[in-house]
Amino acid sequence: MMQQYLRLKAQHPDTLLFYRMGDFYELFFEDAEKAARLLDITLTTRGQSNGEPIRMAGVPFHAVEQYLARLVKLGESVVIAEQIGEPGATKGPMERAVSRIVTPGTLTDAALLDDRRDSLLLAASLHRGTLGLAWLNLANGDLRLMECPAEALQAQFERLRPAEVLVPDGLLLPLIEALSPALRRLADWQFDAETGIRLLTGHFATRDLAGFGVEGLPVALSAAAALYDYARATQQQSLAHVTGLVVERESEYLRLDAATRRNLELTETLRGEAAPTLLSLLDTCITSMGSRWLRHALHHPLRDRAVPASRHEAVAELVGDGDGRTASAVRTALRGVADVDRITARIALRSARPRDLSALRESLSRLPELGSLLHGTRAALMVDLLRALDIAPDALALLQAAIATEPAAMIRDGGVIAPGYDAELDELRGIQSNCGEFLLALEARERERSGIANLKVEFNKVHGFYIEVSRANADRVPDDYRRRQTLKNAERYITPELKAFEDKALSASERALSREKLLYDGILDELAAHIPALQRIARALATLDGLAAFSEAALRYGYVQPAFVIRPGIRIDGGRHAVVERQVDNFIRNDAHLAATRRMLMITGPNMGGKSTFMRQVALICLLAHVGSFVPADAAEIGPLDAIFTRIGASDDLASGRSTFMVEMTEAAAILHGATEHSLVLMDEIGRGTSTFDGLALAFSIARHLLEKNRSLTLFATHYFELTRLNADYPECANVHLDAVEHGHRIVFLHALEEGPASQSYGIEVAALAGIPAPVIRDAKRRLRALENREIGAGPQADLFATLPEPEAEPLSHPVLTALADIDPDALSPREALERLYALKRLAD
Known part of the structure; x- marks a missing residue:
């Protein structure tokens, strides 16, 4: 028996081997030690091998999926070796063979997958500065390729978020190591373009790949070779549900670099949490397919405005006259729909379980009801969805006849086939x-x-x-x-x-x-013939669910249909930040107007005044429009856009040895090199990571470069009031500010955008709100007055405060002064004020 185990282990040295023995899956030697540590299971010994005790650990076969799920989350891969043949049929130990290989990027079992997130297997190859990517969603058969410049690596990984990455053994890119949760190195020869062509033409049974548009993509094809071979090996069979190949181009989508995706908090907060984000707000999808569609859509805003415009038209039909009856009826009908997308993949891979088929039967039986709800629709996209849903009657008839009303969980338990079928x-x-x-x-x-x-x-x-x-x-x-x-x-x-x-x-x-x-x-064989039709149904259901979620947001939060216009610029009336407005009681709406003659808004105002929120809301409104959603505004007109860039916030990158200022400048450099006249650029507090004069000089030059060279639509927030003078030389740079007023000894933020520069920044007042001790605040105010009165000479910046006299000694403590400090005169009634006065008199006496 151990010889058989060692033979199988030699074929899979880098993965954990689950070896079936009766009612348990056993692990031996180093695998047992590793599994015991990762899964917190008992490590024991039994017998000897080469004079050493055989270390072993095991998990019961009926609970194996939960252990696999834990290992996969830790980035581990597992080989499953099952018993084959009948007990006692042959002499010696029962024969075992590998039945499947479970890796983070090749999951198809519902128990192992996050039902609201795609799990992608990605292969990457690099040749002369060109990055070739091929990725496969094995859970639904979606295969895609693309080539891009090597410097786009981080942006693409941030967009795709692969679960597992394959790279050539000789590819040494530290960034890939840092970005990949599960990295597997394969032999260099497995990344070969000719092999990729041969494998894919063989799979699709075509003479060449011209029909898929992959000409001139040798680096991507080399990645596809390794990807396809690896995926097929893990499944131990052909990939029948991979029925197409899509070539993506960078120009298809609005360019969002890694920093922008993080700063806009599309699907993850800056703290790495799932909420509150744009996705957590919008994802009211009924089905898991719809949730995955929505997540994908938010990360893939389209440049071709015809597609999002068709989604706007569909959402408008679902919203109707504002009553939302159609949307509500569609969402109700979707409640009985299972994950047709992933069930179809499991049918193709012959791993579908009986309850998958009963769930598919119930889902298909809902199609006539959904079709009747969409009957008479005029929106072109809805007509296409209706057409896609009106198929697969033979598959439904087969499932209704063959599968029991409530089948057992596993075929080995019996009671799966319906009475009367055989x-x-x-x-x-x-x-x-x-x-x-x-x-x-x-x-x-x-x-x-x-x-x-x-x-x-x-x-x-x-x-x-x-x-x-x-x-x-x-x-x-x-x-x-x-x-x-x-x-x-x-x-x-x-x-x-x-x-x-x-x-x-x-x-x-x-x-x-x-x-x-x-x-x-x-039955699985018969259903396999319907896989293309079932995949079309799944895509239509996912899209319909996502559009219904958009309509729900529009109805619930008062979103409006945006308009795409030909003229360059952005005009938003009464705009709101979709996420922030749900977190506060009275969100202040603001207009935003950018045009060919008004390309930059120089935004000044106090800390906590809402500058960053305003900039982000403009970006999110533009992104939502290009995704196909209605937007949080009273009205919105969006001109041509090709990218959204953001330079917001400050954090260091210790893993890469980059300081906060270095990260800031790296992101700024990417914007200056990549932004065009059709790009939306958000610049927040550029230059604050270094000395005042250096920062001011950099901020001024960066702003001027954006105006002269990039000519981008730019929101530029700053505390350098000297920058407000730019509009004297550049009329297309408009000064705006977010205002605040002082009330008594307190500051009140109005959060309203006004024309013109701000009068002051209120930084010291904000520091007081944050709890900075009163002596520090008083000293800061005194030094601020000295600076404003030009009481210091123009010397080296390091000596900025050297000429100031020592601060005055703190006044002696006195009970009257202490009591006075605790009084808020605006909060006292006349009677309370009189009582306090008598109390102070007693203290003074």
């Missing part, structure tokens, strides 16, 4: 269910025939069926009785009729289960 199976089941009736009838006949009143017909697992007669009546039994067992007070017999029934009954259960397995395999 005559032979019905007969075998009849034998099992009629066993009791037959025995009672036989007992009655034999009592009458023999005249023995206490004769019994019974069964036990050791001796099978028998007729029991008391010892006193043994001489009265008929001649065809054959003695089977002698007891102290009774004799047990078998008759030819009972023996024939026994043979039939005892084998009926095994034969029925074997027959069910055979029929089930046949």
